[in-house]
Amino acid sequence: MSTQRPPVQLVASGDSRLSANQKCWPAQNALEEALNNAVEKLGYSVQRAHLVTDQGHGFIDSQKRGMEVFRTIAPDAPLIVAEAVWQYSHHVLAGLLSHQGPILTVANWSGQWPGLVGMLNLNGSLTKAGAEYSTLWSEDFTDDFFLGHLKTWLETGTVHHTTDHVASLEPKWIPQLASQTGKRLADELRQDKAIMGVFDEGCMGMFNAIIPDHLLHPLGVFKERLSQSALYAEMREVSDDDTNKAFQWYRDQGMKFHFGESDVEDLTPNQVLEQCRMYIAAVRLADQFGCETIGIQYQQGLKDLTPASDLVEGTLNSTSRPPVFDRHGSKELYAGQAIPHFNEVDECAGLDAMMIHRIHRILRQPVETTLHDLRWGSPDQSGTTTQYVWVFEISGSAPAEHLGGWNQCHGYRQPPMYFPKGGSTLSGVSRPGEIIWSRIYIADNALYMDLGRGESLALPPEETKRRLEGTTAVWPIMHGVTYGVSRDQMMAKHKANHVQVAYAEDVAAADQAFWTRAAMATALGIRVNLCGTQKDGSSWHKKG
Numbered sequence: 001m002s003t004q005r006p007p008v009q010l011v012a013s014g015d016s017r018l019s020a021n022q023k024c025w026p027a028q029n030a031l032e033e034a035l036n037n038a039v040e041k042l043g044y045s046v047q048r049a050h051l052v053t054d055q056g057h058g059f060i061d062s063q064k065r066g067m068e069v070f071r072t073i074a075p076d077a078p079l080i081v082a083e084a085v086w087q088y089s090h091h092v093l094a095g096l097l098s099h100q101g102p103i104l105t106v107a108n109w110s111g112q113w114p115g116l117v118g119m120l121n122l123n124g125s126l127t128k129a130g131a132e133y134s135t136l137w138s139e140d141f142t143d144d145f146f147l148g149h150l151k152t153w154l155e156t157g158t159v160h161h162t163t164d165h166v167a168s169l170e171p172k173w174i175p176q177l178a179s180q181t182g183k184r185l186a187d188e189l190r191q192d193k194a195i196m197g198v199f200d201e202g203c204m205g206m207f208n209a210i211i212p213d214h215l216l217h218p219l220g221v222f223k224e225r226l227s228q229s230a231l232y233a234e235m236r237e238v239s240d241d242d243t244n245k246a247f248q249w250y251r252d253q254g255m256k257f258h259f260g261e262s263d264v265e266d267l268t269p270n271q272v273l274e275q276c277r278m279y280i281a282a283v284r285l286a287d288q289f290g291c292e293t294i295g296i297q298y299q300q301g302l303k304d305l306t307p308a309s310d311l312v313e314g315t316l317n318s319t320s321r322p323p324v325f326d327r328h329g330s331k332e333l334y335a336g337q338a339i340p341h342f343n344e345v346d347e348c349a350g351l352d353a354m355m356i357h358r359i360h361r362i363l364r365q366p367v368e369t370t371l372h373d374l375r376w377g378s379p380d381q382s383g384t385t386t387q388y389v390w391v392f393e394i395s396g397s398a399p400a401e402h403l404g405g406w407n408q409c410h411g412y413r414q415p416p417m418y419f420p421k422g423g424s425t426l427s428g429v430s431r432p433g434e435i436i437w438s439r440i441y442i443a444d445n446a447l448y449m450d451l452g453r454g455e456s457l458a459l460p461p462e463e464t465k466r467r468l469e470g471t472t473a474v475w476p477i478m479h480g481v482t483y484g485v486s487r488d489q490m491m492a493k494h495k496a497n498h499v500q501v502a503y504a505e506d507v508a509a510a511d512q513a514f515w516t517r518a519a520m521a522t523a524l525g526i527r528v529n530l531c532g533t534q535k536d537g538s539s540w541h542k543k544g
């Protein structure tokens, strides 16, 4: 039956780090086997467009390799991009943008490696580029949701997901006070302007994370393009005394570093000292260039020079952090304030964080915010809730305030396959509370914001352990619930790399912050989508 039809082509984009590609290859192999079985059951066949190399993995591991592979693929062939791992979108973007046949991105519903995140990054990048694609996910590729959609794609070349949980915001829905505050804050930003410091744009092929200047400038936000070499040079200027004081500060606050002996496998005090230097250097550069927010790319370039920047990033996002003085020791910089940091230079998240800070400051709500990956999700097995619980997790840091304070924070070594020079994570479990979640993304040459409400839940230790062990246990986690948005709705509408989260004191305060953000974003010209429902299940449009 299958022999009559041309085979579906399959490509797999990977990391650019050989160590990660080799370690994660077995998971990709297992995904492809299950996926091939599903396609074959439906009467079609799959052909891999590139083979396993003598390096011991079958991933496209660079843009160059991606272009070579795509030169061999018939331009109109049906094409699946299958992802079980974190991948760099630019490896395959060039080929996908000129491909004329139907494209399907697929990930396995597994937290083991960030494959879902990799696929979502690719989806966001294709969306920004205006490319047509369909997308699917599955736990074992035998469920009806997956097989039904796969059949449709094989037969018609597209899959449609209903997104009726999303409403395009009409300004008249916004309550008056929130509308006025949001508009005032937007006017201030446009009038006074603000600087976003970007340490090496284009982190890890995240095309979707780069906001084109012509979309950013009308908001009053301008990029200062900084270099990670400048950060490294500034680190070398930080005195041993200042470095040691910062290290002592973490210990005095009760942060628990999990040290070992081996620099290759374990976290060592020297790695943390280097991170303290980086933290001080980053604050000084932010001050020198007048940045309201900064983003450090870190994984490429910096990872071969110094330990990972996560501890730095989480610390910058915390209001309570080691004091930093200028080089002469005369003036404390950004005293009493967090300096919002957008990990992996996700500029969309950076813009969002900047808005959150301005809004939550005025509303006297917690300003600390972070992005997370939509890493995985699983129904709660502890009997605490019947709501679907996401694993919001990011690759190394969250603000200490989210994790319940510094004495609840743990510093573990970053996984060696990603970070050869180690570095401490800023890990822990996010405290329970009401949250506002959001994601800014680019489509149709415009900025969009999806906005929703939800909750960070407390789950018993065994359930937390299950979730950590099902993902990357050394990274910080939030047990996230999204009001009125199911797992598949959340996935289908996700066109960003990350999800941004901020807390508010209670339901009313969170709703107020939600509406004020909607108002500020609208006044800035960002197109806002309200997702899901209020906490009590009622729709957003009835309010206001």
Ligand SMILES: C[C@H](O)[C@@H](O)[C@@H](O)C(=O)CO
Pocket (backbone or CB within 6 Å): 086, 114, 117, 299, 344, 373, 394, 395, 418, 497
């Ligand atoms: C270390 C990995 O490469 C991470 O960067 C990846 O899982 C992400 O967090 C992507 O947002």
